Amino acid sequence: MKKQLFLGALLSVVTVSSLAASGASRNEVVNGEKIAREGNGRGAVGCLVCHGMHGEGVSVSGFPRLAGLNARYLEKQLNDFVSGARDNVVMKPTATALSEDERRAVADYYSKLSVPERVAITLESNEVGEALALRGKWDQQVPACIQCHGPNGVGIGEHFPPLSGQSALYLANQMREWKKGSRANDPLGLMKHVAQSLTESEILAVAKWFSSQPTFLVENSDITSQVSAQETTQEKVTGGKQ
Protein backbone atom coordinates (compact mmCIF):
# COMPACT_ATOMS: atom_id res chain seq x y z
CA MET A 1 0.00 0.00 0.00
CA LYS A 2 2.81 2.32 0.87
CA LYS A 3 4.43 1.30 -2.36
CA GLN A 4 1.48 2.60 -4.33
CA LEU A 5 1.60 5.84 -2.54
CA PHE A 6 5.21 6.30 -3.49
CA LEU A 7 4.60 5.41 -7.09
CA GLY A 8 1.79 7.88 -7.29
CA ALA A 9 3.96 10.49 -5.79
CA LEU A 10 6.68 9.69 -8.22
CA LEU A 11 4.39 10.23 -11.17
CA SER A 12 3.43 13.58 -9.87
CA VAL A 13 7.04 14.67 -9.99
CA VAL A 14 6.84 14.38 -13.72
CA THR A 15 3.43 15.89 -14.21
CA VAL A 16 3.15 18.54 -11.58
CA SER A 17 6.73 19.61 -11.29
CA SER A 18 6.16 22.75 -13.24
CA LEU A 19 3.83 24.05 -10.57
CA ALA A 20 5.52 26.76 -8.67
CA ALA A 21 5.56 26.71 -4.93
CA SER A 22 3.35 29.54 -4.01
CA GLY A 23 0.60 28.35 -1.76
CA ALA A 24 2.30 27.67 1.54
CA SER A 25 0.90 30.22 3.86
CA ARG A 26 3.23 31.77 6.39
CA ASN A 27 0.76 31.26 9.19
CA GLU A 28 0.71 27.52 8.85
CA VAL A 29 3.24 25.66 10.94
CA VAL A 30 5.29 23.84 8.36
CA ASN A 31 5.88 20.23 9.26
CA GLY A 32 9.27 19.03 8.02
CA GLU A 33 8.62 15.42 8.83
CA LYS A 34 5.39 15.41 6.87
CA ILE A 35 7.14 16.81 3.81
CA ALA A 36 9.87 14.21 4.14
CA ARG A 37 7.29 11.42 4.26
CA GLU A 38 4.53 12.59 1.97
CA GLY A 39 5.72 15.63 0.11
CA ASN A 40 3.75 18.85 0.15
CA GLY A 41 0.96 17.98 -2.26
CA ARG A 42 2.03 20.77 -4.60
CA GLY A 43 4.67 19.00 -6.64
CA ALA A 44 7.25 17.98 -4.08
CA VAL A 45 7.43 14.22 -3.65
CA GLY A 46 8.10 12.68 -0.27
CA CYS A 47 11.84 12.78 0.09
CA LEU A 48 12.09 9.29 1.55
CA VAL A 49 11.26 7.85 -1.83
CA CYS A 50 14.80 8.62 -2.84
CA HIS A 51 16.64 9.48 0.36
CA GLY A 52 15.54 6.42 2.34
CA MET A 53 13.19 5.83 5.25
CA HIS A 54 15.57 7.41 7.72
CA GLY A 55 17.39 9.78 5.42
CA GLU A 56 20.23 7.30 5.03
CA GLY A 57 20.35 7.60 1.24
CA VAL A 58 20.58 4.88 -1.39
CA SER A 59 24.15 3.99 -2.12
CA VAL A 60 23.78 2.18 -5.44
CA SER A 61 21.69 4.95 -6.93
CA GLY A 62 23.90 7.78 -5.78
CA PHE A 63 21.13 9.29 -3.66
CA PRO A 64 22.86 11.04 -0.77
CA ARG A 65 22.19 10.58 2.90
CA LEU A 66 20.57 13.61 4.49
CA ALA A 67 20.31 12.32 8.06
CA GLY A 68 22.42 14.25 10.52
CA LEU A 69 23.71 16.80 8.02
CA ASN A 70 23.83 20.39 9.19
CA ALA A 71 20.44 22.09 8.78
CA ARG A 72 21.84 25.26 7.23
CA TYR A 73 23.91 23.24 4.77
CA LEU A 74 20.82 21.28 3.68
CA GLU A 75 18.75 24.43 3.36
CA LYS A 76 21.46 26.08 1.28
CA GLN A 77 21.59 23.09 -1.06
CA LEU A 78 17.82 23.26 -1.59
CA ASN A 79 18.07 26.96 -2.36
CA ASP A 80 20.97 26.30 -4.72
CA PHE A 81 18.96 23.66 -6.60
CA VAL A 82 16.28 26.31 -7.08
CA SER A 83 18.64 29.03 -8.26
CA GLY A 84 20.54 26.64 -10.50
CA ALA A 85 23.89 27.29 -8.82
CA ARG A 86 23.67 23.56 -8.22
CA ASP A 87 22.16 22.36 -11.43
CA ASN A 88 20.41 19.03 -10.99
CA VAL A 89 17.46 17.80 -13.00
CA VAL A 90 16.18 15.48 -10.29
CA MET A 91 16.28 17.86 -7.36
CA LYS A 92 15.38 21.10 -9.09
CA PRO A 93 11.64 20.43 -9.50
CA THR A 94 11.32 19.08 -5.98
CA ALA A 95 13.21 21.96 -4.40
CA THR A 96 11.34 24.50 -6.51
CA ALA A 97 8.02 23.06 -5.44
CA LEU A 98 8.88 23.77 -1.81
CA SER A 99 8.33 27.20 -0.30
CA GLU A 100 11.23 28.78 1.56
CA ASP A 101 9.63 27.87 4.87
CA GLU A 102 9.18 24.30 3.75
CA ARG A 103 12.81 24.05 2.69
CA ARG A 104 13.89 25.26 6.08
CA ALA A 105 11.52 22.92 7.91
CA VAL A 106 12.52 19.81 5.99
CA ALA A 107 16.21 20.72 6.38
CA ASP A 108 15.71 21.07 10.13
CA TYR A 109 13.95 17.72 10.22
CA TYR A 110 16.73 15.82 8.46
CA SER A 111 19.46 17.50 10.48
CA LYS A 112 17.94 16.03 13.63
CA LEU A 113 17.76 12.45 12.41
CA SER A 114 20.53 10.34 13.84
CA VAL A 115 23.51 9.71 11.66
CA PRO A 116 23.39 6.20 10.20
CA GLU A 117 26.04 4.40 12.17
CA ARG A 118 28.55 2.82 9.87
CA VAL A 119 31.70 1.06 10.82
CA ALA A 120 34.90 1.29 8.84
CA ILE A 121 35.10 -1.17 5.99
CA THR A 122 38.48 -1.61 4.47
CA LEU A 123 38.38 -4.19 1.77
CA GLU A 124 41.60 -3.34 0.01
CA SER A 125 44.39 -0.85 0.48
CA ASN A 126 43.79 2.50 -1.16
CA GLU A 127 46.96 4.53 -0.88
CA VAL A 128 45.99 7.14 -3.45
CA GLY A 129 42.67 7.85 -1.78
CA GLU A 130 44.14 7.86 1.69
CA ALA A 131 46.98 10.21 0.75
CA LEU A 132 44.56 12.70 -0.78
CA ALA A 133 42.21 12.48 2.17
CA LEU A 134 44.83 12.83 4.88
CA ARG A 135 47.58 14.89 3.27
CA GLY A 136 46.25 16.45 0.06
CA LYS A 137 48.12 17.20 -3.13
CA TRP A 138 50.02 20.33 -2.30
CA ASP A 139 52.01 20.59 -5.51
CA GLN A 140 48.67 21.75 -6.93
CA GLN A 141 47.71 23.48 -3.70
CA VAL A 142 45.07 20.94 -2.78
CA PRO A 143 44.82 20.70 1.02
CA ALA A 144 43.99 17.40 2.68
CA CYS A 145 40.25 16.78 2.39
CA ILE A 146 40.04 16.27 6.16
CA GLN A 147 41.29 19.81 6.74
CA CYS A 148 37.92 21.10 5.57
CA HIS A 149 35.72 18.02 6.00
CA GLY A 150 36.99 16.95 9.44
CA PRO A 151 38.62 13.72 10.65
CA ASN A 152 37.32 10.71 8.66
CA GLY A 153 35.22 13.27 6.79
CA VAL A 154 32.61 13.70 9.55
CA GLY A 155 31.97 17.28 8.46
CA ILE A 156 32.58 20.65 10.14
CA GLY A 157 29.77 23.08 10.83
CA GLU A 158 27.43 24.50 8.26
CA HIS A 159 29.88 25.05 5.42
CA PHE A 160 31.69 21.72 5.25
CA PRO A 161 29.43 18.69 4.79
CA PRO A 162 30.34 15.15 5.87
CA LEU A 163 31.80 12.82 3.27
CA SER A 164 31.73 9.66 5.37
CA GLY A 165 28.38 7.94 5.25
CA GLN A 166 27.92 8.92 1.60
CA SER A 167 28.34 6.46 -1.23
CA ALA A 168 31.40 6.54 -3.44
CA LEU A 169 29.10 7.04 -6.41
CA TYR A 170 27.52 10.15 -4.94
CA LEU A 171 30.84 11.63 -3.83
CA ALA A 172 32.48 11.04 -7.20
CA ASN A 173 29.45 12.48 -9.01
CA GLN A 174 29.75 15.71 -7.06
CA MET A 175 33.40 16.19 -7.90
CA ARG A 176 32.63 15.58 -11.56
CA GLU A 177 29.81 18.12 -11.38
CA TRP A 178 32.27 20.71 -10.06
CA LYS A 179 34.69 19.92 -12.83
CA LYS A 180 31.94 20.31 -15.42
CA GLY A 181 30.65 23.47 -13.81
CA SER A 182 27.13 22.19 -13.18
CA ARG A 183 27.75 22.48 -9.41
CA ALA A 184 29.04 25.98 -8.78
CA ASN A 185 27.61 26.71 -5.36
CA ASP A 186 30.66 26.38 -3.15
CA PRO A 187 31.83 29.34 -1.06
CA LEU A 188 34.88 31.11 -2.61
CA GLY A 189 35.15 28.31 -5.19
CA LEU A 190 36.97 26.17 -2.62
CA MET A 191 35.69 22.83 -3.92
CA LYS A 192 35.86 23.82 -7.55
CA HIS A 193 39.59 24.29 -7.19
CA VAL A 194 39.94 20.94 -5.41
CA ALA A 195 37.88 19.00 -7.96
CA GLN A 196 39.57 20.61 -10.94
CA SER A 197 42.95 19.58 -9.62
CA LEU A 198 42.05 15.89 -9.39
CA THR A 199 42.22 13.29 -12.14
CA GLU A 200 39.33 10.87 -12.69
CA SER A 201 41.22 8.04 -11.05
CA GLU A 202 42.04 10.21 -8.04
CA ILE A 203 38.36 11.15 -7.77
CA LEU A 204 37.38 7.49 -7.73
CA ALA A 205 40.06 6.59 -5.19
CA VAL A 206 39.28 9.38 -2.73
CA ALA A 207 35.51 8.85 -3.08
CA LYS A 208 36.01 5.19 -2.27
CA TRP A 209 38.19 6.05 0.72
CA PHE A 210 35.60 8.32 2.32
CA SER A 211 32.71 5.98 1.57
CA SER A 212 34.44 3.32 3.64
CA GLN A 213 35.03 5.56 6.66
CA PRO A 214 33.03 5.35 9.86
CA THR A 215 30.48 8.11 10.36
CA PHE A 216 31.70 8.84 13.88
CA LEU A 217 34.98 10.09 15.17
CA VAL A 218 36.91 6.99 16.06
CA GLU A 219 40.53 7.77 16.63
CA ASN A 220 43.16 6.01 18.61
CA SER A 221 43.37 8.96 20.98
CA ASP A 222 41.34 8.77 24.14
CA ILE A 223 37.60 8.85 23.79
CA THR A 224 36.81 11.01 26.81
CA SER A 225 38.63 14.00 25.41
CA GLN A 226 36.61 13.72 22.23
CA VAL A 227 33.37 13.52 24.12
CA SER A 228 34.18 16.59 26.13
CA ALA A 229 35.33 18.32 22.95
CA GLN A 230 31.95 17.68 21.46
CA GLU A 231 30.33 19.14 24.50
CA THR A 232 32.44 22.25 24.54
CA THR A 233 32.35 22.90 20.83
CA GLN A 234 28.97 21.48 20.01
CA GLU A 235 27.94 24.59 18.18
CA LYS A 236 30.89 24.53 15.86
CA VAL A 237 31.63 20.92 15.15
CA THR A 238 29.27 18.63 13.35
CA GLY A 239 31.31 15.68 14.57
CA GLY A 240 28.82 12.99 13.53
CA LYS A 241 26.63 13.01 16.60
CA GLN A 242 24.33 15.94 16.89
Added chain:
Amino acid sequence: MRKLILSGLVSVPLWMVLNVGIALENSTQVKPAQANPAQAKPVQSSPVSKKAFVPPPESEIPEGKFGDTIRLGRDIFLHTRANAPEYVGNDLNCSNCHLDAGRRANSGPLWAAYVRYPMYRPKNDKVNTFAERLQGCFMYSMNGKAPPADSEVIKALTAYSYWLATGAPTGVNMPGFGYPKQGFEPKQAPSYERGEAIYAEKCALCHGENGEGVHVKKGEFAFPALWGANSFNWGAGMHELNNAAAFIKHNMPLGLGGTLTDQEAWDVAMFMDSHERPQDPRYNGNIQETRKKYHDTKWSLYGIEVNGKVLGQGVK
Protein backbone atom coordinates in the same frame (compact mmCIF):
# COMPACT_ATOMS: atom_id res chain seq x y z
CA MET B 1 22.92 -2.05 16.68
CA ARG B 2 25.49 -1.14 14.06
CA LYS B 3 24.01 -1.07 10.61
CA LEU B 4 26.19 -1.52 7.62
CA ILE B 5 25.99 0.55 4.50
CA LEU B 6 23.67 -1.87 2.76
CA SER B 7 20.82 -1.16 5.14
CA GLY B 8 19.87 1.80 3.04
CA LEU B 9 18.95 -0.44 0.18
CA VAL B 10 16.19 -2.33 1.82
CA SER B 11 14.00 0.59 2.65
CA VAL B 12 13.58 1.70 -0.93
CA PRO B 13 12.45 -1.01 -3.27
CA LEU B 14 12.07 1.52 -6.01
CA TRP B 15 15.63 2.46 -6.50
CA MET B 16 15.82 0.86 -9.87
CA VAL B 17 12.93 2.87 -11.12
CA LEU B 18 14.55 5.94 -9.76
CA ASN B 19 17.92 5.41 -11.26
CA VAL B 20 17.53 8.65 -13.11
CA GLY B 21 19.94 10.01 -10.56
CA ILE B 22 22.95 8.49 -12.21
CA ALA B 23 21.76 8.59 -15.75
CA LEU B 24 21.30 12.31 -15.53
CA GLU B 25 24.83 12.74 -14.50
CA ASN B 26 25.85 12.33 -18.10
CA SER B 27 23.29 14.63 -19.64
CA THR B 28 24.69 17.88 -20.82
CA GLN B 29 22.80 20.69 -19.21
CA VAL B 30 23.30 24.29 -20.03
CA LYS B 31 24.15 25.95 -16.77
CA PRO B 32 22.55 29.29 -15.99
CA ALA B 33 25.02 32.08 -15.51
CA GLN B 34 25.57 31.55 -11.82
CA ALA B 35 29.28 31.93 -11.79
CA ASN B 36 30.67 32.50 -8.37
CA PRO B 37 32.37 35.89 -8.47
CA ALA B 38 35.22 34.76 -6.27
CA GLN B 39 36.27 31.77 -8.30
CA ALA B 40 39.55 33.12 -9.46
CA LYS B 41 42.12 30.53 -10.36
CA PRO B 42 44.77 30.27 -7.68
CA VAL B 43 48.32 31.05 -8.58
CA GLN B 44 50.08 27.71 -8.61
CA SER B 45 53.54 29.04 -7.97
CA SER B 46 54.64 32.54 -7.24
CA PRO B 47 57.55 34.11 -9.12
CA VAL B 48 59.69 33.87 -5.99
CA SER B 49 59.35 30.15 -5.81
CA LYS B 50 59.71 29.10 -9.41
CA LYS B 51 62.53 26.70 -8.85
CA ALA B 52 61.50 25.62 -5.40
CA PHE B 53 63.36 22.68 -3.98
CA VAL B 54 61.40 19.45 -3.67
CA PRO B 55 61.99 17.57 -0.41
CA PRO B 56 62.02 13.76 -0.51
CA PRO B 57 58.65 11.96 -0.29
CA GLU B 58 57.68 10.66 3.14
CA SER B 59 57.77 7.12 1.85
CA GLU B 60 61.56 7.53 1.82
CA ILE B 61 61.91 8.11 5.54
CA PRO B 62 64.33 5.33 6.53
CA GLU B 63 63.48 2.46 8.84
CA GLY B 64 65.15 2.14 12.22
CA LYS B 65 65.90 4.55 15.06
CA PHE B 66 66.80 7.49 12.86
CA GLY B 67 63.63 7.07 10.84
CA ASP B 68 61.60 6.84 14.03
CA THR B 69 63.03 10.15 15.24
CA ILE B 70 62.21 11.79 11.89
CA ARG B 71 58.66 10.48 12.09
CA LEU B 72 58.33 11.74 15.65
CA GLY B 73 59.47 15.17 14.47
CA ARG B 74 56.86 15.15 11.74
CA ASP B 75 54.15 14.13 14.19
CA ILE B 76 55.12 16.91 16.62
CA PHE B 77 54.99 19.35 13.74
CA LEU B 78 51.52 18.18 12.65
CA HIS B 79 49.93 17.63 16.09
CA THR B 80 51.97 19.75 18.41
CA ARG B 81 50.01 19.75 21.63
CA ALA B 82 49.29 16.04 21.39
CA ASN B 83 52.98 15.20 21.01
CA ALA B 84 54.75 17.93 22.99
CA PRO B 85 52.11 18.99 25.55
CA GLU B 86 54.50 20.40 28.14
CA TYR B 87 55.80 23.09 25.77
CA VAL B 88 52.58 24.28 24.17
CA GLY B 89 50.21 26.98 25.41
CA ASN B 90 47.60 27.15 22.64
CA ASP B 91 45.84 24.75 20.30
CA LEU B 92 47.84 25.62 17.19
CA ASN B 93 50.08 23.19 15.34
CA CYS B 94 53.41 24.14 13.75
CA SER B 95 51.91 23.08 10.42
CA ASN B 96 49.17 25.72 10.71
CA CYS B 97 51.73 28.33 9.68
CA HIS B 98 54.18 26.06 7.84
CA LEU B 99 51.85 24.26 5.48
CA ASP B 100 51.97 20.71 4.17
CA ALA B 101 53.90 19.53 7.22
CA GLY B 102 56.63 22.11 6.65
CA ARG B 103 57.14 21.17 3.01
CA ARG B 104 55.37 24.02 1.22
CA ALA B 105 57.44 26.77 -0.36
CA ASN B 106 56.57 30.32 0.75
CA SER B 107 55.17 29.16 4.05
CA GLY B 108 58.43 28.98 5.99
CA PRO B 109 59.40 25.48 4.79
CA LEU B 110 61.67 23.49 7.09
CA TRP B 111 64.02 22.36 4.30
CA ALA B 112 64.89 25.99 3.57
CA ALA B 113 65.06 26.91 7.25
CA TYR B 114 67.43 24.11 8.18
CA VAL B 115 70.20 25.33 5.88
CA ARG B 116 70.01 28.99 7.07
CA TYR B 117 71.27 28.41 10.61
CA PRO B 118 73.29 29.34 12.63
CA MET B 119 72.17 32.92 11.84
CA TYR B 120 72.35 36.33 13.49
CA ARG B 121 68.84 37.54 14.46
CA PRO B 122 68.13 41.11 15.49
CA LYS B 123 65.11 39.78 17.44
CA ASN B 124 67.43 38.63 20.24
CA ASP B 125 70.64 40.29 19.02
CA LYS B 126 72.76 37.16 18.86
CA VAL B 127 73.69 34.27 16.66
CA ASN B 128 70.92 31.70 16.81
CA THR B 129 71.28 28.00 16.30
CA PHE B 130 68.55 26.07 14.55
CA ALA B 131 67.49 24.72 17.96
CA GLU B 132 67.09 28.28 19.25
CA ARG B 133 64.96 29.15 16.24
CA LEU B 134 62.70 26.20 16.99
CA GLN B 135 62.51 27.28 20.63
CA GLY B 136 61.38 30.73 19.50
CA CYS B 137 58.34 29.36 17.71
CA PHE B 138 57.39 27.41 20.85
CA MET B 139 57.62 30.50 23.09
CA TYR B 140 55.79 32.92 20.82
CA SER B 141 53.83 31.22 18.04
CA MET B 142 52.77 28.37 20.30
CA ASN B 143 52.51 30.68 23.33
CA GLY B 144 54.35 28.03 25.32
CA LYS B 145 57.76 27.22 26.76
CA ALA B 146 61.08 26.52 25.08
CA PRO B 147 61.94 22.82 25.08
CA PRO B 148 65.55 22.36 26.26
CA ALA B 149 68.02 22.25 23.38
CA ASP B 150 68.90 18.63 24.16
CA SER B 151 65.26 17.49 24.59
CA GLU B 152 63.66 14.75 22.49
CA VAL B 153 61.31 17.35 21.02
CA ILE B 154 64.09 19.55 19.62
CA LYS B 155 66.06 16.51 18.53
CA ALA B 156 63.09 15.08 16.64
CA LEU B 157 62.15 18.39 14.96
CA THR B 158 65.78 18.91 13.95
CA ALA B 159 66.01 15.38 12.53
CA TYR B 160 62.81 15.92 10.54
CA SER B 161 64.08 19.27 9.16
CA TYR B 162 67.50 17.83 8.34
CA TRP B 163 65.90 14.96 6.48
CA LEU B 164 63.57 17.29 4.52
CA ALA B 165 66.65 19.27 3.47
CA THR B 166 68.32 16.19 1.95
CA GLY B 167 70.35 17.41 -1.03
CA ALA B 168 69.86 21.13 -0.30
CA PRO B 169 72.83 23.53 -0.33
CA THR B 170 73.75 25.09 3.00
CA GLY B 171 74.19 28.76 3.82
CA VAL B 172 71.88 30.13 1.13
CA ASN B 173 68.38 31.52 1.07
CA MET B 174 66.70 28.95 -1.10
CA PRO B 175 63.84 30.08 -3.36
CA GLY B 176 60.61 29.68 -1.37
CA PHE B 177 62.23 30.22 2.08
CA GLY B 178 60.31 32.00 4.85
CA TYR B 179 57.33 34.09 3.84
CA PRO B 180 58.35 36.09 0.75
CA LYS B 181 58.80 39.65 2.05
CA GLN B 182 61.51 40.99 -0.24
CA GLY B 183 60.14 44.09 -1.92
CA PHE B 184 56.69 43.32 -0.54
CA GLU B 185 55.33 46.71 0.57
CA PRO B 186 51.78 48.01 0.69
CA LYS B 187 50.93 50.55 -2.04
CA GLN B 188 48.41 52.23 0.25
CA ALA B 189 48.56 52.25 4.02
CA PRO B 190 46.88 49.02 5.18
CA SER B 191 43.28 49.69 6.20
CA TYR B 192 41.42 48.11 9.09
CA GLU B 193 38.05 48.84 7.48
CA ARG B 194 38.90 47.30 4.12
CA GLY B 195 40.49 44.39 5.95
CA GLU B 196 37.36 43.84 7.99
CA ALA B 197 35.28 43.54 4.82
CA ILE B 198 37.73 41.08 3.25
CA TYR B 199 37.79 39.09 6.46
CA ALA B 200 34.00 38.76 6.49
CA GLU B 201 33.93 37.71 2.86
CA LYS B 202 36.89 35.36 2.62
CA CYS B 203 38.09 34.27 6.03
CA ALA B 204 35.28 34.19 8.59
CA LEU B 205 33.68 31.06 7.17
CA CYS B 206 36.65 29.07 8.45
CA HIS B 207 38.32 31.16 11.14
CA GLY B 208 35.06 32.34 12.73
CA GLU B 209 33.48 35.76 12.99
CA ASN B 210 35.62 36.62 15.98
CA GLY B 211 38.82 34.97 14.80
CA GLU B 212 38.30 32.26 17.39
CA GLY B 213 38.80 29.35 14.99
CA VAL B 214 36.96 26.04 14.98
CA HIS B 215 37.99 23.01 16.99
CA VAL B 216 37.98 19.55 15.56
CA LYS B 217 38.47 18.04 18.97
CA LYS B 218 39.66 19.23 22.33
CA GLY B 219 43.15 20.66 22.06
CA GLU B 220 43.32 20.81 18.28
CA PHE B 221 41.95 23.22 15.72
CA ALA B 222 40.50 22.40 12.36
CA PHE B 223 40.65 26.10 11.56
CA PRO B 224 43.13 27.85 13.86
CA ALA B 225 42.38 30.96 15.91
CA LEU B 226 43.80 34.15 14.42
CA TRP B 227 43.53 36.21 17.59
CA GLY B 228 42.30 35.91 21.19
CA ALA B 229 43.47 33.76 24.08
CA ASN B 230 44.03 30.61 22.05
CA SER B 231 46.19 32.17 19.33
CA PHE B 232 49.87 33.11 18.92
CA ASN B 233 51.11 35.77 21.35
CA TRP B 234 52.34 39.35 20.92
CA GLY B 235 55.92 38.13 20.59
CA ALA B 236 55.23 35.93 17.54
CA GLY B 237 56.40 36.79 14.03
CA MET B 238 52.84 36.54 12.73
CA HIS B 239 51.81 39.61 14.75
CA GLU B 240 54.00 41.71 12.45
CA LEU B 241 52.10 42.96 9.44
CA ASN B 242 54.74 42.05 6.87
CA ASN B 243 54.92 38.41 8.00
CA ALA B 244 51.16 38.10 8.22
CA ALA B 245 50.53 39.78 4.85
CA ALA B 246 53.17 37.65 3.09
CA PHE B 247 51.85 34.45 4.65
CA ILE B 248 48.25 35.30 3.77
CA LYS B 249 49.11 36.39 0.25
CA HIS B 250 50.69 33.03 -0.57
CA ASN B 251 48.66 30.63 1.54
CA MET B 252 45.17 31.91 2.29
CA PRO B 253 42.27 31.28 1.79
CA LEU B 254 43.23 27.65 2.30
CA GLY B 255 43.85 26.06 -1.10
CA LEU B 256 43.50 29.40 -2.88
CA GLY B 257 46.77 31.07 -1.94
CA GLY B 258 47.77 33.70 -4.49
CA THR B 259 44.21 34.82 -5.26
CA LEU B 260 44.16 37.92 -3.02
CA THR B 261 45.75 41.08 -4.36
CA ASP B 262 48.80 42.33 -2.45
CA GLN B 263 46.74 45.19 -1.04
CA GLU B 264 43.99 42.83 0.12
CA ALA B 265 46.59 40.71 1.92
CA TRP B 266 47.97 43.80 3.70
CA ASP B 267 44.51 45.05 4.61
CA VAL B 268 43.30 41.77 6.05
CA ALA B 269 46.62 41.32 7.90
CA MET B 270 46.05 44.76 9.42
CA PHE B 271 42.58 43.73 10.55
CA MET B 272 43.80 40.44 12.00
CA ASP B 273 46.76 41.96 13.85
CA SER B 274 44.64 44.76 15.32
CA HIS B 275 43.08 42.36 17.81
CA GLU B 276 44.20 41.34 21.27
CA ARG B 277 46.13 38.16 21.86
CA PRO B 278 48.20 36.69 24.72
CA GLN B 279 50.86 38.99 26.18
CA ASP B 280 54.45 38.96 24.94
CA PRO B 281 56.30 36.80 27.48
CA ARG B 282 59.04 39.50 27.58
CA TYR B 283 56.53 42.13 28.76
CA ASN B 284 58.06 44.14 31.59
CA GLY B 285 54.88 45.70 32.97
CA ASN B 286 54.93 48.70 30.66
CA ILE B 287 53.55 48.46 27.13
CA GLN B 288 55.46 51.42 25.70
CA GLU B 289 58.78 50.27 27.14
CA THR B 290 58.16 46.77 25.85
CA ARG B 291 57.35 48.21 22.47
CA LYS B 292 60.52 50.23 22.42
CA LYS B 293 62.63 47.27 23.38
CA TYR B 294 61.10 44.54 21.21
CA HIS B 295 58.59 45.99 18.79
CA ASP B 296 60.12 49.17 17.50
CA THR B 297 59.11 48.61 13.89
CA LYS B 298 56.40 49.98 11.66
CA TRP B 299 55.11 46.44 11.14
CA SER B 300 54.13 45.97 14.78
CA LEU B 301 50.87 47.32 16.21
CA TYR B 302 51.95 46.51 19.76
CA GLY B 303 51.48 49.65 21.86
CA ILE B 304 49.64 51.40 19.03
CA GLU B 305 46.14 52.76 19.47
CA VAL B 306 43.53 51.19 17.19
CA ASN B 307 39.82 52.01 17.51
CA GLY B 308 40.42 53.89 20.73
CA LYS B 309 42.31 51.07 22.45
CA VAL B 310 46.03 50.66 22.93
CA LEU B 311 47.01 47.23 21.70
CA GLY B 312 49.30 44.95 23.70
CA GLN B 313 47.15 44.53 26.82
CA GLY B 314 47.19 40.77 26.36
CA VAL B 315 44.33 38.33 26.94
CA LYS B 316 44.27 35.16 28.97
